[in-house]
Amino acid sequence: MDPTPPRNNAVTVADVARMAGVSKATAARVLGGYGTVSDRVREAVTLAARNLNYRPNELARSMTTGxxxxxxxxxxxxxxxxxxxxxxxxxxxxxxxxxxxxxxxxxxxxxxxxxxxxxxxxxxxxxxxxxxxxxxxxxxxxxxxxxxxxxxxxxxxxxxxxxxxxxxDDGHAAEDITRRLIAGGHRRIAYLTACDTPDHRFRLPSDISTGSVRRRIEGFLRACHEAGLSGMEDWVRLGALTPAETQRIVTAMLTDKHAPTAIIASDSVIGLDVFKICRDRGIDIPRDLSLVSFHDADWTSVTTPPVTVVRQPxxxxxxxxxxxxxxxxxxxxxxxxxxxxxTELVERASVADIPAEQMSEARQEKV
Missing domain, CATH: 3.40.50.2300 (Response regulator)
Incomplete structure (x- = not known):
């Protein structure tokens, strides 16, 4: 057995075999984890590989073992x-x-x-x-x-x-949170997502190519239709791909004559952007706007107020x-x-009911 390690850093199976005093085929069986060898041979090859700091060639191994x-x-x-x-x-x-x-x-x-x-x-x-x-x-x-x-x-x-x-179970989760908002008097509920269409307008759920988001929007619309709210497709807002785009979309909504009273963020990245926009504009959550986010990200529980979320597994x-x-x-x-x-709805402090005196007005706008 030749105990002298090779000078080349690319140690090969042949190098290990030579140090272990076995054939290259035998060393390959041990190093590749296939075939049958004696315990003595396995120990000799393993020790040689360790001493030589042998690193397997993964491509060669895959060709041998599949x-x-x-x-x-x-x-x-x-x-x-x-x-x-x-x-x-x-x-x-x-x-x-x-x-x-x-x-x-x-x-x-x-x-x-x-x-x-x-x-x-x-x-x-x-x-x-x-x-x-x-x-x-x-x-x-x-x-x-x-x-x-x-x-x-x-x-x-x-x-x-x-x-x-x-x-x-995204569809039912979206239904549940939408029903919760509607029961609290909300009628102007926006659903905000990064998904988009060529003209940036939502018409049908089939417009949404991302399955998880489509299921959420379908759940949102089912709950709205179940409550007798019409035209809620117009409240699905697309294209929140970047913080800048999210700011543009949310600012336009919040400065509109019929601003939303609640926003459902399709993921926690969008939810955080909405939270920052409201903070920067002096919009009080939940007094002025209720906010719900999909995904229980770490930040959602430490903000003031902490954010109601759909906790996904x-x-x-x-x-x-x-x-x-x-x-x-x-x-x-x-x-x-x-x-x-x-999924699980985790209610925190970012959702508030609409005051009774505003509820009938909001209902008339959407029924």
Whole structure:
């Protein structure tokens, strides 16, 4: 056995085999975790690899074993606390199962998402967890599935992809909070989202390509129609993509003759922007405006007042998506499942009822 380590930092299987006094094929079996060898040989190879500071060539290993030990994850916005927490759930389960996560950000752009999927497939990931930017443009996801790569959809489903899907009960959550606002006398209720259309106007839920947001808007409109409120489609405001756009939209609403008495923010990033705009303009929450946000982000409980939220099981969404993918990778060949996790309305101090003397006036405007 030659104990002299190679001078080249790129230690190879052949180097490990030479130090361990075994054949290259035997060393490869030990280092790759496949085949059968004696305990004595395994210990010799493992010790040699440790002494040489051997690092496996993952691409070579994947070509030998058919596994890279990696899971690719594509989300819409890694700066959004929602996705950050969901990815934490994914990585915790993946690590327990022996997988490493490669995270990519689509920026809610389909072309960027397509490039990310191509790059992850080129890296031979064992499976994919994707939060699609658009439900109406999933050809690249279909292609990935046809290539044999298992896939799970996170937070956003698809009507055409027959894969495991994990979503929150967004529609009923939006119904519940809208009913709560209506019961408190609110009639001018705005729903604000980053989703957009070419002319920046909402007409039908089918205009919204992001499934989770579409379900929330559908729930919002169902509760409004159930209460006999007409024309509430006009209160769905689109395009809050950046703080500047959110400020423009919210300022226009708040300075209008018929300003909203309540705003439902479709995510916590928009909710925080609305809160800051109100603070800067001297608008008192909840006396002048009630505010509700989807996602129980950390900031929502420490503001004055603390903000009423729809608490989504975000960590559990990621956790469940990863569990379903690991099950597929371990041989589960059953039919695709759709898992819907419950949400919770957390009432704090950012919602107030409309005073009785204003309630009848507001009702007349919308009934």
């Amino acid at each position: 596994r890279s030990g990696t899971i690719g994850v594509v989300v819409g916005d890694i700066e959004n606390p929602f996705f950050s927490l969901a990815v934490r759930g994914i990585t915790d389960i993946a690590r327990q199962a022996g997988f490493t996560v490669i995270l990519t950000n689509s920026g809610e752009n389909t072309e960027t998402e397509k490039a990310a999927i191509r790059a992850l497939l080129a890296k031979r990931v064992d499976g994919l967890i994707v939060s699609p930017a658009m439900e109406s443009d999933v050809d690249h996801l279909e292609e990935a599935i046809r290539s044999g790569c298992p896939m799970v959809l996170l937070d956003r489903g698809s009507r055409t992809l027959g894969v495991d899907t994990v979503v929150a 975000v960590y559990q969404l990621g956790e469940k998506a990863a569990k379903l993918l690991v099950e597929r990778l371990n041989g589960n060949g059953g039919p695709a499942s759709r898992v819907v996790l419950k």
